[in-house]
Amino acid sequence: MDMRKLAAEAIGTFWLTFGGCGSAVIAAAFPGVGIGLLGVSLAFGLTVVTMAYAIGHISGCHLNPAVTVGLAAGRRFPVNQILPYIAAQVVGGVVAGGLLYFIASGAPGFDIAGGMASNGYGAHSPGQYSLAACLVTEVVLTALFLFIIMGATHGKAPAGFAPLAIGFALCLIHLISIPVTNTSVNPARSTGPALFVGGWALQQLWLFWVAPLIGGAIGGALYHWLSKEPQGAVTGKA
Numbered sequence: 323m324d325m326r327k328l329a330a331e332a333i334g335t336f337w338l339t340f341g342g343c344g345s346a347v348i349a350a351a352f353p354g355v356g357i358g359l360l361g362v363s364l365a366f367g368l369t370v371v372t373m374a375y376a377i378g379h380i381s382g383c384h385l386n387p388a389v390t391v392g393l394a395a396g397r398r399f400p401v402n403q404i405l406p407y408i409a410a411q412v413v414g415g416v417v418a419g420g421l422l423y424f425i426a427s428g429a430p431g432f433d434i435a436g437g438m439a440s441n442g443y444g445a446h447s448p449g450q451y452s453l454a455a456c457l458v459t460e461v462v463l464t465a466l467f468l469f470i471i472m473g474a475t476h477g478k479a480p481a482g483f484a485p486l487a488i489g490f491a492l493c494l495i496h497l498i499s500i501p502v503t504n505t506s507v508n509p510a511r512s513t514g515p516a517l518f519v520g521g522w523a524l525q526q527l528w529l530f531w532v533a534p535l536i537g538g539a540i541g542g543a544l545y546h547w548l549s550k551e552p553q554g555a556v557t558g559k560a
Contacts, residue, residue, distance in 0.1 A: 323403065328410040330381035334373040335414030338385045339514045340422055342366035343439035346504075347426050359500050366505070367493030371391045372483030383485075386508040387411055387531075388538030392468035396542030398475075411510040419514030429558045438515045440523035441506040441530045449501040451530070460533035461540070464507045468541025476549060506530035507537070 345365035349357045357365070374383045382399070384390045387408040393399035419438075427431055437446070443456035451459075467488075473479060474487040492507075499505045506512045513531035514525040 466538030
């Protein structure tokens with residue numbers, strides 16, 4: 323296993339988690355100039371676009387265990403490299419969560435009970451959505467995310483535009499699902515903040531592993547079936 327690929331995945335997932343969750347924790351509700359739901363959604367999309375161009379040629383820029391599993395299900399990624407990639411992604415997410423906690427806790431009145439952009443269902447869903455609604459949301463949106471990734475990186479797709487399509491897709495996913503689950507579609511992104519919030523965030527973390535992994539596998543396998551013979555390098559994934 324090429325350690326440079328794993329390092330790239332860790333750095334990229336750090337950027338996605340720190341940039342996306344950081345925008346939610348630090349900037350979303352900042353008095354007078356808060357970026358709100360639209361700004362946080364855009365921030366997550368931008369982390370993907372920027373890192374896809376930076377490291378797509380090194381590791382494929384998965385940044386997400388669900389993407390790695392989905393690409394393997396779609397026969398675009400070797401099964402024997404799944405676990406090392408996931409481990410690197412989780413490391414990146416956890417380091418980002420720790421740095422975000424350190425920075426956020428430096429503000430007067432900081433309260434970890436605010437969740438630090440953790441994902442949740444029921445009482446911990448931003449809109450109080452049920453477990454079933456959150457489960458379906460995460461499965462469906464992750465499946466469609468993988469479907470878009472597979473299509474955008476197909477050998478017959480327009481060259482060079484995959485990062486933009488994938489970044490816009492992640493932005494749209496957040497616009498839809500921040501009120502439902504605070505948007506995961508990425509177990510590594512969910513794990514980072516949850517480890518520092520503890521309590522309910524850790525208790526509910528299982529959903530944000532199970533649902534995205536199922537959705538990713540469905541989306542990758544579905545596109546493989548539809549396309550029959552996907553071609554080209556695996557680049558620009560998030």
